[in-house]
Amino acid sequence: MLEFLAEAAALAFTPQVMLFALIGLAIGVTVGAIPGLSGDMAIAILLPLVFVMDPVPALGLLVGIYKGSMFGGSIAAITFGVPGTAGAAATVIDGYQAKLNGQPNRALHTALYSSIIADTSSDLVLIFLALPLAAVALMFGPVEFFALYVVSLTLVAALTMGKVARGIAAAALGVLLAMIGRDPITGGLRLTFDIPALSGGIGLIPLLVGVFAVSEIIVQAGRAWMRRAERTVASIAADAEKSGYDVAGDRLDWRTFRSTLRATFVGAGMGTFIGALPGAGSSLAAFMSYGIAQRFSRRPQEFGRGSLEGVAAAEAGNSATSGSTFIPLFAFGIPGSATAALFGAALIMMGITPGPTMINDNMAIIYALFIMLIYANLFNFGISKLLLPLYSRLAMIQPHYVLPVVLGLAILGTYAASNSVKDVWLLLAAGLLGVGLRWFGVPLGPLVLGFIVGPGLEQSLRQALMLGRGDWMHLLQSPLAIGIYLGTLAILVVFGLVTRRRALHAKEA
Amino acid sequence: MKHPLSARAWMHRDLGFAALLVALGGAGLLDVRFGDWRPGPGGGNALVPAVAYSVLLAAGCVIALGRLRPGWSPDAQRLHVPVGIVAGALLWGGAFFLAVRHVGIGVSTTVLIAGAIWALTPPVDRRPGLIAVIALCSGLAFWVVFTQLAPILVASPLLF
Known part of the structure; x- marks a missing residue:
């Protein structure tokens, strides 16, 4: 083990890798701070470049983008009341209010500290949990893996708040898209509609970049066209400049920070747990952390009025998902979130197959990734502390200056990955599909998860049925599989009860 | 761009989506039943597509029934892209x-x-x-x- 750690440290601490992590952080904070752009979009667009990079610097770049965007989202949330990312939506509630109360510096520093604490604790949980879970997964056969695939798809759909049927439909659509091309067992073509270009199936990169990035660019272009965002940001910025601001009185002292620690730890625990559940997402984690921290707070009446505890809880809940969201990917090969799906795609492109054997087969690279997850937090802390006063300006960048560049990068990046003209047209088609699904209110995460786990799900189901001589009851004859189904049922019941209770409370309020 | 949409327009959009899912699921199941699929071990290559089409069909029905239920209220905001x-x-x-x-x-x-x-x-x-x-x-x-x-x-x- 120590031998691998030394090798991993030698890989992770090279100047080149650290430089890429820093570049990633800069990109991440920038895209996170600009409303409409996101870390996922940046990772999706840069995925093709992973092909031409060594694995460790490429992972350093992606980790930097991810970490930077997590905090970047809260900059726009606190400074302008516009969440830079979906996960920062809960930060707006108290963060922007704190800013209006003349405490933007305190709110930003609280967000930074709680984000770093929660992020690091979540990374540690990942590091210490992924290996034992992967060891358990090595005992899994087709029946157990089928149970895991079904459960992750169900969780992704069921935890998509208020859109269960849409989430399930999106997952099924993703599975169908994955079925296009040759059947891996019989070799027969299916769902190609006699189009020769589809016989090789749909590539991961055009689908991911198209659905996540191109559709978002089109939506943002529509927003820029309508000029709504500009007016909002401009008017909020003008309001902020008009109000009086006491710089000296807006410093975060140790006593004030200590008062937010309880909320930070609540957020860290809740975010880590929710992040590990496939499909739950950082937004849900942030809002649940916020609600629970309010219940445990000595001053719950201040929540919603600029409470720094509220900022800490939301930001910690959001950031604590960053490490644990990789647990299903590293232990079972199942990406539980869009970000994990993108990292999974990057690993596949590097020749590393996510799954139970991934850590053992690539010990040095995966431990280097763990080290980078931790030191990226420290880099983020140091740089953000230094540049915090400048960060707010990033959120002022108008998206219409960036969108055409990003779309161009998405197109040429996708083409560069395979030099396939077909992939570019598939990318644009996937972008159109993404816009269409968003228009119908369909979440995109389940679609991508369905596309990624589809082949594995099919393989495990057909193998299990072959082992059971066609008897479907064979799928329920493994105690491990039954345990997985029952555990998921318990999680769904608990979430259902919590959601119902919250809805009742909201109605009463 | 998100903007408030009338409940009727919201419902039409949802029902349209539900109809799309039902049509896709139904057509897919018909294709699986009568199309050129290769039977094979473990259910053949049509097994998972058939399950996915059935899920689409069921999801479409659930969405349609949910929207036609009395007392249903639309989300406050919706995505609008020109x-x-x-x-x-x-x-x-x-x-x-x-x-x-x-x-x-x-x-x-x-x-x-x-x-x-x-x-x-x-x-x-x-x-x-x-x-x-x-x-x-x-x-x-x-x-x-x-x-x-x-x-x-x-x-x-x-x-x-």
């Missing part, structure tokens, strides 16, 4: 790719990005100098990345 922007963005993407392949990366990127920023910027806010700088820097960066660092295959373009 059709022209969707078509424009896709056409721009296709034109950009073709131009890169036949004209050259540097020139195509500079011209098309400048044009797109110009079109998206409200006339009162247009700053030609800034747009030119962004377009030229993008053209240079794209040229460096896609000809030197991660070269892409292009048939001898007219320019650079």
Whole structure:
């Protein structure tokens, strides 16, 4: 083990890798701070470049983008009341209010500290949990893996708040898209509609970049066209400049920070747990952390009025998902979130197959990734502390200056990955599909998860049925599989009860 | 762009989506039943598509029933993207790719990005100098990345 750690440290601490992590952080904070752009979009667009990079610097770049965007989202949330990312939506509630109360510096520093604490604790949980879970997964056969695939798809759909049927439909659509091309067992073509270009199936990169990035660019272009965002940001910025601001009185002292620690730890625990559940997402984690921290707070009446505890809880809940969201990917090969799906795609492109054997087969690279997850937090802390006063300006960048560049990068990046003209047209088609699904209110995460786990799900189901001589009851004859189904049922019941209770409370309020 | 939508329009959109899912699921199941699928071990290659089509059909029915239920209320906000922007963005993407392949990366990127920023910027806010700088820097960066660092295959373009 120590031998691998030394090798991993030698890989992770090279100047080149650290430089890429820093570049990633800069990109991440920038895209996170600009409303409409996101870390996922940046990772999706840069995925093709992973092909031409060594694995460790490429992972350093992606980790930097991810970490930077997590905090970047809260900059726009606190400074302008516009969440830079979906996960920062809960930060707006108290963060922007704190800013209006003349405490933007305190709110930003609280967000930074709680984000770093929660992020690091979540990374540690990942590091210490992924290996034992992967060891358990090595005992899994087709029946157990089928149970895991079904459960992750169900969780992704069921935890998509208020859109269960849409989430399930999106997952099924993703599975169908994955079925296009040759059947891996019989070799027969299916769902190609006699189009020769589809016989090789749909590539991961055009689908991911198209659905996540191109559709978002089109939506943002529509927003820029309508000029709504500009007016909002401009008017909020003008309001902020008009109000009086006491710089000296807006410093975060140790006593004030200590008062937010309880909320930070609540957020860290809740975010880590929710992040590990496939499909739950950082937004849900942030809002649940916020609600629970309010219940445990000595001053719950201040929540919603600029409470720094509220900022800490939301930001910690959001950031604590960053490490644990990789647990299903590293232990079972199942990406539980869009970000994990993108990292999974990057690993596949590097020749590393996510799954139970991934850590053992690539010990040095995966431990280097763990080290980078931790030191990226420290880099983020140091740089953000230094540049915090400048960060707010990033959120002022108008998206219409960036969108055409990003779309161009998405197109040429996708083409560069395979030099396939077909992939570019598939990318644009996937972008159109993404816009269409968003228009119908369909979440995109389940679609991508369905596309990624589809082949594995099919393989495990057909193998299990072959082992059971066609008897479907064979799928329920493994105690491990039954345990997985029952555990998921318990999680769904608990979430259902919590959601119902919250809805009742909201109605009463 | 999100904007409040009337409950009726919201319901029509949802019912349209439900109908789309039911049609897709139904057509898929008919294709699985009567189409040219290869039987094989473990249910054959039609097994998972059949399950997925059934799920689509069921999800469509659930969405439709949910919307027709009395007391249902719409979400406060919905996504709205002008059709022209969707078509424009896709056409721009296709034109950009073709131009890169036949004209050259540097020139195509500079011209098309400048044009797109110009079109998206409200006339009162247009700053030609800034747009030119962004377009030229993008053209240079794209040229460096896609000809030197991660070269892409292009048939001898007219320019650079």
